[in-house]
Amino acid sequence: MNYHILEKENLDGFIKKLAKKMKVCAPVAKGHNNFAFEEVTSAAEIALNYIPTILPPKKYFMPQREKMLDFDISEGKPKDTATLEAPETAIFGVHTCDLAGIQCLNMVFSERPRDYNYLLRKEKMFIIGLECMAYCDGSASCALVGNHFPNGGYDLFFTDLGEKFIIHVNTQKGEEFVESIGLPKATAADMAALDKAREAKKAAFQNEIGVDAKKLPEIFAKAMESKVWHDVGARCVSCGNCTNVCPTCYCFDMADNVNLDMKTGTRNRTWDSCQFETFAAVAGGENFREERAHRQRHRLYRKFKYPLDKFYRSFCTGCGRCTRTCMAKINLKDTLKALAAEHK
Amino acid sequence: MTEEIKNSNWKLRKGQIIAAKQMTATEKWFDIKLEDGDLDHEPGQFVQVELYGIGEAPISVCSSPTKRGSFELTVRSAGRLTRHMHSMGKGDWLGIRGPFGKPFPVKLMTGNDLLFVAGGLGIAPLRSLINYVMDNRREFGKVDILLGCKTPTDMLFGDEIAAWQKRLDVNFSCTVDRTAPDWKGNVGLITSLIPGVHINPEKTFGVVVGPPIMYKFVIAELLKKNLPERQIILSLERHMKCGMGKCGHCQIDHPKNYYCCKDGPTFTYEEVKEAKKL
Numbered sequence: 001m002n003y004h005i006l007e008k009e010n011l012d013g014f015i016k017k018l019a020k021k022m023k024v025c026a027p028v029a030k031g032h033n034n035f036a037f038e039e040v041t042s043a044a045e046i047a048l049n050y051i052p053t054i055l056p057p058k059k060y061f062m063p064q065r066e067k068m069l070d071f072d073i074s075e076g077k078p079k080d081t082a083t084l085e086a087p088e089t090a091i092f093g094v095h096t097c098d099l100a101g102i103q104c105l106n107m108v109f110s111e112r113p114r115d116y117n118y119l120l121r122k123e124k125m126f127i128i129g130l131e132c133m134a135y136c137d138g139s140a141s142c143a144l145v146g147n148h149f150p151n152g153g154y155d156l157f158f159t160d161l162g163e164k165f166i167i168h169v170n171t172q173k174g175e176e177f178v179e180s181i182g183l184p185k186a187t188a189a190d191m192a193a194l195d196k197a198r199e200a201k202k203a204a205f206q207n208e209i210g211v212d213a214k215k216l217p218e219i220f221a222k223a224m225e226s227k228v229w230h231d232v233g234a235r236c237v238s239c240g241n242c243t244n245v246c247p248t249c250y251c252f253d254m255a256d257n258v259n260l261d262m263k264t265g266t267r268n269r270t271w272d273s274c275q276f277e278t279f280a281a282v283a284g285g286e287n288f289r290e291e292r293a294h295r296q297r298h299r300l301y302r303k304f305k306y307p308l309d310k311f312y313r314s315f316c317t318g319c320g321r322c323t324r325t326c327m328a329k330i331n332l333k334d335t336l337k338a339l340a341a342e343h344k
Numbered sequence: 345m346t347e348e349i350k351n352s353n354w355k356l357r358k359g360q361i362i363a364a365k366q367m368t369a370t371e372k373w374f375d376i377k378l379e380d381g382d383l384d385h386e387p388g389q390f391v392q393v394e395l396y397g398i399g400e401a402p403i404s405v406c407s408s409p410t411k412r413g414s415f416e417l418t419v420r421s422a423g424r425l426t427r428h429m430h431s432m433g434k435g436d437w438l439g440i441r442g443p444f445g446k447p448f449p450v451k452l453m454t455g456n457d458l459l460f461v462a463g464g465l466g467i468a469p470l471r472s473l474i475n476y477v478m479d480n481r482r483e484f485g486k487v488d489i490l491l492g493c494k495t496p497t498d499m500l501f502g503d504e505i506a507a508w509q510k511r512l513d514v515n516f517s518c519t520v521d522r523t524a525p526d527w528k529g530n531v532g533l534i535t536s537l538i539p540g541v542h543i544n545p546e547k548t549f550g551v552v553v554g555p556p557i558m559y560k561f562v563i564a565e566l567l568k569k570n571l572p573e574r575q576i577i578l579s580l581e582r583h584m585k586c587g588m589g590k591c592g593h594c595q596i597d598h599p600k601n602y603y604c605c606k607d608g609p610t611f612t613y614e615e616v617k618e619a620k621k622l
Contacts, residue, residue, distance in 0.1 A: 069356070071397075082355055084346070084349055114353070116352050284555070
């Protein structure tokens, strides 16, 4: 295991050296306890103590709007090309919940037929994690799904040890950067301090709903007709906020855009939401998920049931964003508890 | 910094319409030739049709792969893209992705009797299989075709249907929901034709394609005939936006998490009977 040390007072130097090599993005305070990943050039801009950002880092891997094709229809036969502009980017300060989210998306987009836009962007990313030593707020359920501790998915991983960060170096790319700026190796005392901090954290983070995560697939297998969906559906306003802010929601729409010259244009991918009324409608008039209750059910099955069968992992990362953003105060933990109570 | 994605799955094959014909008030038929060769599809698959500047829509291929050089689509004017497509004709170019989807299980059907049940526009995807069977007729047992449509003027592929009616190696029956003055055939729902068909459940595949409302009733009739669930083949309708099992639009509410575009659109009834909607 390879650990290095960065004194906190040197964080600014670290960010500035990194920014010389590539674009650096990190959580920035936006007021009213809101945070967003944005480009930074110094440590002073970064909010080290932040609750999950409004949008997860997926926006760098799968932008809200992304060009998939350029086309030219000026002559009879159309022409098209697929190009991508993906700058080398470091994402600093990614919490373990969001690292898990990126890992989920990696699985989805690596599946054949592969999504090369996503995969090429991913290659350009340098991911620096940051450990949470305490809960961000009451909406999180990271311990339920085991994402309160790091499970890989990063180049470097920072843990706060008071006056300094201990950095776990996970990749060659990470090693090269840490070596290039001359960060010292961690001592045995630093390692002991890390162990101690992790022990304290184990006590602080507990399963947030009191239901064993291993029981969830079983509960969902029985919950298709649960009345809980109708309770949730009655409150839901189908705004789609929960899916937009979700680190593992990746449903999308495609649309063409013609330039003013009427000869060229682009074919674009934008985020879509299964919560929208017409998401599962077909041109003939049939809507296969007409009711809000069924759309909410579908959203949670895509977190707690389907991906467990397909990818052997929960697509809920426990970040709590859906609960925080919901205008109708639909609370994920309450929904899970209600389902568990119904299917004891 | 801009790089070309040579293997992008979003790139389009270029197709030119070599023939087109208005079939009914709402359906138009197109024969399309790809510049890079045959579509190389199997019966039951679909393509994504791109009209540059308008967008893309999934359309079932209605011709058999035994027809080489070009492929055919029958398009109902139902949405923005299909309305625009109806204004297109011979010589016009479009973009094609695909073929996509799991085809009808032609190999499993070999040597068995076939019962085709088509409702409305369902005849379009089913025609890819029917014509395949016609072109390989000796590979299959008894063939029954049951066709239902709203009125006689809604009937698609009238010339071909007339030819099927004349063939000795095919039993063809047809019914309309509402009759017309010159209609001499059956009147009533397609389910009314099923009891009259002799089925040997051990060696028959029933292939059913039609609007969602039709499935429940037709499947009930086929089960009454003791046709095993795994020998009832359906082609389900969803909005397949990407065709690659990613965009999420075509996912079926079913414990198995099916994507209609990748795991379907053809399914056995056994596979999808737990679906919330067929």
